[in-house]
Amino acid sequence: MNIKQVAKKARVSTATVSRIINDSSLVSPETARRVWRTIRQLNYHPDSQARSLVSGRSRILGLIISDITNPFFPELVKGFENLALQNHYEVILNNTNYDPARMATCVRRLLERRAEGVAIMTSEMDPELTDELAKRGIPIVFLDVGSVRNRISNIRVDYAQGIREAVDHLITGGHRRIGFISGPMSLKSACTRKSAFLKCWRAYGFAEDNGLIVEGNHKIDGGESAMSRLLQLKPRPTAILASNDLSAIGALGAIRLAGLRIPEDISVIGFDDIDFGQFTHPPLATIRLSRTELGGKAFNALYRILHGDSKKGEEYNVETHFVARESTGPAPQPGRQTQ
Amino acid sequence: MNIKQVAKKARVSTATVSRIINDSSLVSPETARRVWRTIRQLNYHPDSQARSLVSGRSRILGLIISDITNPFFPELVKGFENLALQNHYEVILNNTNYDPARMATCVRRLLERRAEGVAIMTSEMDPELTDELAKRGIPIVFLDVGSVRNRISNIRVDYAQGIREAVDHLITGGHRRIGFISGPMSLKSACTRKSAFLKCWRAYGFAEDNGLIVEGNHKIDGGESAMSRLLQLKPRPTAILASNDLSAIGALGAIRLAGLRIPEDISVIGFDDIDFGQFTHPPLATIRLSRTELGGKAFNALYRILHGDSKKGEEYNVETHFVARESTGPAPQPGRQTQ
DNA sequence: GGCGCAAATGTAATCGATTACATTCCAACT
DNA sequence: AGTTGGAATGTAATCGATTACATTTGCGCC
The missing domain is CATH 3.40.50.2300 (Response regulator)
Incomplete structure (x- = not known):
């Protein structure tokens, strides 16, 4: 089923068939019709390997x-x-x-x-x-x-834009101690996200407090363990930003496991806006990419x-843009902090 | 950078180069070494389009x-x-x-x-x-x-094997009213899963109760709405099998929304064993595929x-096999059913 | 020394398309 | 009528590889 067989059956040359396949404008409409019919009859499909060999594309x-x-x-x-x-x-x-x-x-x-x-x-x-x-x-x-x-x-x-929107949102809600769960520092994209966060952080005049930045692995289990480390800080952060949604979902789990409520005790914001984020409990605020x-x-x-x-x-x-959902709320009153 | 240039530079014919690329056994080791060196020098990569054109593969x-x-x-x-x-x-x-x-x-x-x-x-x-x-x-x-x-x-x-294991598990736990959230009936695979469930169902001698089978859409939202319909049944099902994990995750949400506990009030089992299932609350029992x-x-x-x-x-x-996780438990005592 | 054989290598056809160039044909113009 | 030109189509080279077949080379043996 190659171009020669089509040409033979339609009683034209291979050049004509090729012209018809690629751009019929150089061929009489009548011939084109006849050849197209033959092509359909024989169920001819031009070999793209051959085409690209000669065309160079x-x-x-x-x-x-x-x-x-x-x-x-x-x-x-x-x-x-x-x-x-x-x-x-x-x-x-x-x-x-x-x-x-x-x-x-x-x-x-x-x-x-x-x-x-x-x-x-x-x-x-x-x-x-x-x-x-x-x-x-x-x-x-x-x-x-x-x-x-x-x-x-x-x-x-x-990244800066979305992070700025998210941090604005938190600060407006009264948050001042914001933790960050990063991705694995072996990943370039995780580093980029972390440094965008840090830059925004400094722009707000916050001191760089390393205890508030812990490394996860961009997966759920890493988010869980990173979060449980953050929960041991005193005073505890009132809001968490995670480097991706999976980490944030892990954080939700760790927070709940510690008997705390989201967002009353801690607000959580993810990153990426994966579909699942809409269906976590509570639905996960995030930065959409x-x-x-x-x-x-x-x-x-x-x-x-x-x-x-x-x-x-x-x-x-x-x-990137901040997407508000129910996992964030105003910062808890300092005195009322449980635990 | 084609085979001719390699042949010329290495002072051999194209046939020899081709033999070396494909199977050096017909070529003297010395020539092979020399040609390989040239290939590396020129950074030659054989054109797979040309190769497959002549080889037919x-x-x-x-x-x-x-x-x-x-x-x-x-x-x-x-x-x-x-x-x-x-x-x-x-x-x-x-x-x-x-x-x-x-x-x-x-x-x-x-x-x-x-x-x-x-x-x-x-x-x-x-x-x-x-x-x-x-x-x-x-x-x-x-x-x-x-x-x-x-x-x-x-x-x-x-499907039958995993479903049998799951239903066995539920029945052992005392469940008798088991609901099923199917996928969209426009999908062949959803139909296959549903009929595997029905077949298993009948094998256990249960009457086919259509009210206990509702159609979702294999997504989370469909699982939610299917579940809320199932919750209106009286008596309410004590366990739910879903056609895929997304539907089951939706069901978890609807059940929690209705103020019921998992697994104390209702057990839920998904299907597929997607990664997320391990991190829902509670972790989702499922049938692994x-x-x-x-x-x-x-x-x-x-x-x-x-x-x-x-x-x-x-x-x-x-x-397929049943994977036990915390979303299933024994059936609630008939008298103690809330709501 | 000549013969035969095997190993190593070369020559050229081939795969299925595209396309530059050549050819044919017919209408229009002078 | 002869010339011109353009439209339609054909002929054959080409892309970069593989491979059947041909050729060369070198060695062993009588």
Whole structure:
């Protein structure tokens, strides 16, 4: 079922069939109709490998993430993929599983498949690997990476905005002792979030009190243990900001386990706005980061480079915003603090 | 950076380079070393499109699912992908978003990419589309589809086993009125689960009481509203089985909202064993369906067909098992039922 | 020394498309 | 009538690999 068989059956040359598949404008309408009928009859599907071999365009994009089972990523993938498919690109999804060696494998495979562009959101990125890609002129878009090398585009996440809104909200509610549960410091994105928090913190003139910042692991159990450490502080923090929603959900559990009430005793705010946050008890206030938008912007960045509408190395921006839900309330009166 | 340039630089023919890339046994070790050095120097990566064009093997597998943002799927994808990558296959992931038209697009794209095999776990599968694939001899594996046409392999999920274990557990605890929150009846998998429950139900000699079976939507909000309907029954059910964990989590919320305690007033059991279930309050008992295993078996089924180790149309099996957690307990004494 | 054989390597056809260039055909214009 | 031009279509080179078949080389043996 190749182009020759179609050409033969329709009594035209392969060139004509090819023209019809790609752009019928150079072919008489009558011939086009006849050939289309043959194509349908034979159920012909052009071989994209052959097409891209000669055209030099694979119509494949790579998307490299850490781990699809991390609830942060599915929406991002969906946002990227939907746009890609609409624009007739195929997406090859790569999970590095937080393993640098696997990352190298991913890049090699994308090179062999002749991917036209690559979007990357992982911590374990060896600069040599990006050079591999860059050397071949393959556009790269990083998502949420602090410092970006020359000629590599970046989608910045404006953490500061959302954090400012959240802290404003807490301060308006009378909170002054705010704890922070960070992600694992081995993860670049966790560091970025922590330093955005710290920066906001200092901007409010608060002293940097290390006891109020504890490290979790961006998972629920890490949030639980981080929170139980925070609960031992005296005076206890009246509000908690977590580096992601999973940590915050863990914190909810630890607080409840300690016999305290949310938000009467402690307010909790997460980060990301994963779906589950709406259904925790109480529903989790959070800072929304639209991952669909993040994925979509990553695709657009690549698309614009591939179509010459923009240069490599541009910066894009995704905003974050505070989402109020029932897990925050006014600070408890100092005297009434239980325990 | 193609094979010719490597051949030229290493002063050998392209055939020799090709042999070295694929299987050096026909080449003198000395030449092989020299050519490998050149390959590394030039940073040559063979073009997989060209390779598969002539070899007739794309080393691409398709994986078609409904929606990656549904927490059921990420682990399945991971299980499939990990094995595929280990065996040097590339995976093209397709989300149909529950849209039959999009499903058709997915299949067409996989045909054009000359995928060597396709694994499918969706409801919206038009038999014409599978025929398209089957006609071209592309092996297909369905995951968890009730009735399967000839020459199509199937990974069966043994729902009965897990449900039996769960119901046994409840009955041992004295429960006799057990409600069931089903998924949307528009989804084939939801129907399969419901009928497995009903079958088990009848096997225990219980009368089929339609009031005890209400339809949710496999999401949290649907579980909430289904549960609040179940709470209006008199006498109220003392235990609930849900068609998936999200529905069960919704049920937990509705029960708490009604001022009842879990498990003292009502026991709840979910289905799937998603990660979140461990962190609900109380932790959610569930019926575990290993999605990693499901994905892995799907790959193995395809792999064995592609390597001639098995025929098309074989059946595989994935077990399900009850996982006890704190959301179940003994049935409340009839007299002591509140409200 | 010549023959045969195996190991090492090369030559060229091939996969299925695209596309530059060539050809054919017919209408319009001088 | 002859020339021109453009529309429609065809011919054949090309993309980057693999591989059947051909060739070269070197060694052992009689």
